[in-house]
Amino acid sequence: MCIIAISRVCGAKRKHKTFNGLKNQVLFMDHEHHQGHHPAHHHHGGEFEARIAACNVPEPVRTYLTRCAHFHSAPAPGLLIGAFMVDYALELLNATPDDKLFAVSETPKCLPDAAQVIAHATTGNGRLRVVPIGRFAITMNRVSTEKTVDGFRVYVDMEKIKQFPIIDAWFSNSPVFSKHAQGNALQEQIFIAGRQLLSYEKVRVPVTLKEQWKPVKCPTCGETVPDYMVVDGKCGACGPMKYYEKI
Incomplete structure (x- = not known):
């Protein structure tokens, strides 16, 4: 019965149509970033995969969506849109997920996880930067040894x-949108929309090549940090980036 109901909604025709110089950011996620996702819609129940299939989402995006939801622990709307965005960027770059790619996400919410899962651009391998601008956009480019590199935003x-x-109601945080009553319908509309929500522009971004560094001992805590990360003679945790109190 669930799949039949999904098919009615999703039966509409579907059109297929580095920044490396930026510093890493310490970002704290607010608990509302999954708005539009309800525990009852969790992908492990099988409804999520059934909804993707009923909406005729093509491969490889179908697999991307499932993998992203598993990694993210929930099929959040922003994550689902992000999967389509990263897939679009790969096509524009004529690249595959196995190519070495760099990404900059302009929001810390959901979108970075799509880049990590699909393009293997992570904060840990230095190929993902998160700039907390607040725009739902991602720029991706190939590796380069030049001072600048062309990519797509x-x-x-x-x-x-x-x-x-x-x-539109969910994205604009409108009071008209009800995450409890419209969560499934939101997913379905995202699957139907696909790239039809998106635009792109070709951009040129600066590349910062890897430089040699030396370890510096912080006089306050006694731990070492790279010399280029010292702030006013101390490590960031003993200065402006302190985020904990010892107990």
Whole structure:
């Protein structure tokens, strides 16, 4: 019964249509970033995969969506849109997930995980930067030894999103949107919309080549940090980046 109901909604026709110089950010996620996702919609129940199939989401995006939801621990709407965005960027770059790619996410919410899962660009391997601008956009480029490199910036187009009222209401944080009543419908509309929400622009970004560094001992805590990360003679944790109190 669930799949039949899904098919009715998703039966509509579907059109297929480095920044490396930036510093890492210490970012704290707010608990509302999964708005639009309800525990009852968790992908482990099978409804999530059934909804993807009923909406005729093509491969490899179908696999990307499932992998991203598993990694993220929930099929959050921003994550699902992010999977389409990263897939689009790969096509624009004529790249595959196995290529060495760099990414910059302009939001800390959901979108970075799509880059990590699909393109293997992670904060740990230095190929993902998160810049807390607040725009839902991602820029991706290939590796380069030059001072600059060309890439593509993919973003949610505020004109195109108007074609999809449920997504538009969720994205604009409108009181009209009800995450409890419209969570499934939101997922379905995202799957139907796919790239139709998105636009892109070709961009040129600076590349910072890896430099030699020396360890410096912090006079306050006694631990060592790279010399280029010293702030006012101390490590960041003993200065402006302190985030804990000893107990």
